[in-house]
Amino acid sequence: MDIRSEILNDKGINPMKSNNPTQVKVEINRQRINRRVLINEILKKVFFASTLFALAVLSVLLYRIIAQSIGWLDWHFLTSKLSIFPEKAGIYGVIIGSVGLMVVVIPVTLILGVSTAIYLEEYASKSRFQNLIKVNISNLASVPSVIFGLLGLALFGRFLNLGSSILAGGLTLSLLVLPIVVVSSQEALKAVPNFLREASYAMGAGKWTTIRKVVLPVAIPGILTGAILSISRAIGETAPLVVLGIPALLLKVPTSLMDDFTALPIQIYYWTLDTVLTPEYANLAAATIVVLLITLFLMNSIAIVIRNKTQKTY
Amino acid sequence: MNQYESKIVYDVKGLNLWYGNDQALKDINIQINKNEVTAIIGPSGCGKSTFIKTLNRMIENVPNVRTSGEILYHGLNIFDKTMRVEELRTRVGMVFQKPNPFPKSIYENVLYGPKIHGVKDKQMLEEILETSLKSAALWDEVKDRLHDNAYGLSGGQQQRLCIARALAVQPDVILMDEPTSALDPIATAKIEELIDSLKADYSISIVTHSMQQAGRISDKTAFFLMGELVEFGNTEMIFSNPRDKRTEDYITGRFG
Numbered sequence: 001m002d003i004r005s006e007i008l009n010d011k012g013i014n015p016m017k018s019n020n021p022t023q024v025k026v027e028i029n030r031q032r033i034n035r036r037v038l039i040n041e042i043l044k045k046v047f048f049a050s051t052l053f054a055l056a057v058l059s060v061l062l063y064r065i066i067a068q069s070i071g072w073l074d075w076h077f078l079t080s081k082l083s084i085f086p087e088k089a090g091i092y093g094v095i096i097g098s099v100g101l102m103v104v105v106i107p108v109t110l111i112l113g114v115s116t117a118i119y120l121e122e123y124a125s126k127s128r129f130q131n132l133i134k135v136n137i138s139n140l141a142s143v144p145s146v147i148f149g150l151l152g153l154a155l156f157g158r159f160l161n162l163g164s165s166i167l168a169g170g171l172t173l174s175l176l177v178l179p180i181v182v183v184s185s186q187e188a189l190k191a192v193p194n195f196l197r198e199a200s201y202a203m204g205a206g207k208w209t210t211i212r213k214v215v216l217p218v219a220i221p222g223i224l225t226g227a228i229l230s231i232s233r234a235i236g237e238t239a240p241l242v243v244l245g246i247p248a249l250l251l252k253v254p255t256s257l258m259d260d261f262t263a264l265p266i267q268i269y270y271w272t273l274d275t276v277l278t279p280e281y282a283n284l285a286a287a288t289i290v291v292l293l294i295t296l297f298l299m300n301s302i303a304i305v306i307r308n309k310t311q312k313t314y
Numbered sequence: 315m316n317q318y319e320s321k322i323v324y325d326v327k328g329l330n331l332w333y334g335n336d337q338a339l340k341d342i343n344i345q346i347n348k349n350e351v352t353a354i355i356g357p358s359g360c361g362k363s364t365f366i367k368t369l370n371r372m373i374e375n376v377p378n379v380r381t382s383g384e385i386l387y388h389g390l391n392i393f394d395k396t397m398r399v400e401e402l403r404t405r406v407g408m409v410f411q412k413p414n415p416f417p418k419s420i421y422e423n424v425l426y427g428p429k430i431h432g433v434k435d436k437q438m439l440e441e442i443l444e445t446s447l448k449s450a451a452l453w454d455e456v457k458d459r460l461h462d463n464a465y466g467l468s469g470g471q472q473q474r475l476c477i478a479r480a481l482a483v484q485p486d487v488i489l490m491d492e493p494t495s496a497l498d499p500i501a502t503a504k505i506e507e508l509i510d511s512l513k514a515d516y517s518i519s520i521v522t523h524s525m526q527q528a529g530r531i532s533d534k535t536a537f538f539l540m541g542e543l544v545e546f547g548n549t550e551m552i553f554s555n556p557r558d559k560r561t562e563d564y565i566t567g568r569f570g
Contacts, residue, residue: 126377195414199476202372203427203483204404213430214416 065293068286077287082251082262086280091288093253097166097261098235098295100254104170105177105234110227112174113181117223120182121189122211134186141179148176149240157244164245167257172240177230184226188219221310228303232296238265264292321348323487323517324369328383331364333376338364340541342383346487346534351509351518353532353549355525357564360538362521363411366489369519370406371399404431407480411492413472415464415479420447420456423464423475427483442482450478451508470501477508481516488512490520494527506531525565529553537561 080090116137124130152172162168192215200210246262248270254261262270271285324346331339339361346352346369354362367373369385371392385392392402404427415423424443425433433439443460447453452474456467464475473493480488490509494502509518509531522528528535529549536546537558545552545561556562 195410195412196416198372198375198410199414199416199479200426201375201399202370202403202408202410203430203479204400204402205426205430206400209430213426218417 062293065286065289068283069290072283073287073290077284078291081253082249082267084249086278086284089284091264091267091291093250094262094264094267094288095291096253098263100166100257100261101170101173101263102231102235104167104257105174105231106227108171108174109178109181109230109234113178113227114185114223116178116182117185117189118211121186122207122215137179137182141183144239145176145237146239146243148172149243151175152240153244162258164247164260165258166254166261169241169244169246169261169263170257172244173234173237176237176240177234180230180233181227184230185219185223188222188226189215191222192218221306225303225307228299228306232299232303235263235299236265236292236296238269241266242269264288264295268292322346323348323388324519325386325389326384327386329365329368329385330382331361331368331373332380334378338541339368342543344536344543344546346517346519348517349513349515350533351513351520351531352534352536353528354519354521354536354538355523355528355564356538358523361541362538363491365538366491366519366521369487369489370403370408372403372408374399404483405485406487406489407483407485409473409476409480409488409490409493412496413469413476415467415472415475417463417465419461420464420467420475421460424478424482426479431483446478446482449481449512450474451504451511452478468501470497470504473497473501473505474508477505481512485516487517487519490518492521492523495523502527525553525567537564539564 077090078095079092080088081093082091083089120130120134124133149172152168152175156162156168156171157164160168162171196214196218197210200214205213241263246266247260250260250262252259268285268288271281271288275282275285322345324344326342326344326346329339329342330337342365354366356362364373368381369387369392373379373381381393387402387406390397416426418426421443424446425439428439428442433442444453447456452471455471456462456475459466464472467475473496477488477493494505497505506527509520512518520528520532532549534547535549535552537544537552537556537560539560545556545558547557552561553565556565
């Protein structure tokens with residue numbers, strides 16, 4: 001027997017006894033096929049169960065929250081100030097606080113994040129130093145948010161004397177999501193095909209002209225998708241704000257970026273802490289969660305719509 | 315003497331080029347004349363594309379490129395510190411191997427150059443648009459859909475659009491890097507016809523893999539091999555009576 005048919009035999013394939021030695025016949029091994037079909041069926045169920053698990057958790061969560069918030073989430077709740085009396089309490093000031101945070105976070109992360117990404121992708125020469133920066137930014141993205149809170153407390157709260165104002169909170173959250181915005185913007189810039197840059201350079205365009213007129217228009221959907229997702233993370237973040245020392249009950253509605261504030265996730269946290277003494281706070285927390293979740297879902301949907309609408313192939 | 319000199323657009327003197335430690339061009343000496351088509355032929359990897367990309371310094375976008383020697387463009391060394399690449403590339407247009415229109419409208423594509431160089435007058439822009447597209451023999455095909463995305467055009471149309479885009483800044487030289495290699499024979503014929511008609515106003519330098527194409531459209535031919543300029547002269551001479559044995563071997567298809 002030659003080597004060739006030995007190898008084929010090992011694989012369960014027998015050479016056909018024919019005049020043509022190069023032709024082989026595959027012997028059908030019914031047991032093997034049955035086993036493979038069975039494995040496929042089992043795995044299919046496992047994969048489906050995994051999907052179901054995530055869905056089940058989400059629906060239990062939604063059900064519990066929505067059930068608790070019914071009767072509490074109304075127009076009055078959205079437009080009134082906080083109060084220690086559950087029936088009177090509303091989250092108007094809290095919403096304003098969260099909006100204020102966005103007013104700080106969106107411009108700061110977009111300007112700093114996109115600029116950094118443009119520098120790293122388009123201007124910086126591909127050196128070891130640049131690689132070091134890139135690795136560090138990726139590492140920053142995985143630093144726990146509490147640590148960013150401490151940094152914000154030291155840097156903005158104490159050193160710059162911003163206390164626990166909206167500005168201090170917004171800058172802290174910007175620090176937190178900045179690495180994510182940088183990395184996702186870099187990816188978006190990297191996805192712009194090089195021949196478009198070449199076409200522009202060949203027309204006598206400079207670097208910035210090329211970036212502004214050719215690279216950014218193509219990259220902007222990707223940049224926006226990343227930015228919206230990170231900003232929605234900033235909206236939902238609690239830990240760094242707790243560290244900053246946000247007051248547990250703030251009756252005043254903030255009117256400027258220098259005012260003390262409270263935000264949706266923080267308010268949820270404080271109300272949940274006090275449910276032992278005042279059980280109705282659980283309903284208030286649930287109602288606030290619904291508001292927060294709706295905001296986050298909306299933002300994520302916008303990100304998905306932008307991504308799907310502008311996907312292009314070159 | 316003066317008259318003769320002004321005919322020279324590019325005067326390349328002792329050009330060497332390295333990618334890292336690999337020398338890609340070795341002591342190239344060549345003149346490119348006004349209103350002539352210069353074809354650059356040679357087997358893959360011989361340095362044709364490198365050479366043509368050096369003429370508008372696009373090669374500098376490749377990391378670790380080093381050059382020595384001089385390229386005089388109308389008597390000015392293009393490697394001189396006072397020479398701005400942006401200015402050089404405005405005067406020296408380029409058409410690439412694969413059509414590379416921007417993902418914008420036909421209108422925006424053609425007027426990209428004039429706009430970035432500061433032409434604002436709407437009437438003037440429209441005029442540039444029409445003349446460029448007409449010179450590129452594309453006007454009749456696209457005049458009713460100027461605001462459609464350029465990606466809706468066929469490959470051959472896209473390439474003519476890229477030529478129109480290059481023409482829109484009224485360059486002096488057009489460099490073409492295998493402009494028909496991604497096109498079918500009919501589109502190729504159209505581009506070749508176009509090159510012939512553009513000769514009257516522009517100097518054209520074209521890299522091509524097709525000997526027939528070089529023979530059909532060029533006045534002068536340069537044969538590159540392993541980074542060296544083996545032979546340069548009138549196309550007729552090169553194809554009928556090459557001086558170098560290697561040139562003869564290549565054009566008769568014995569290698570490459």
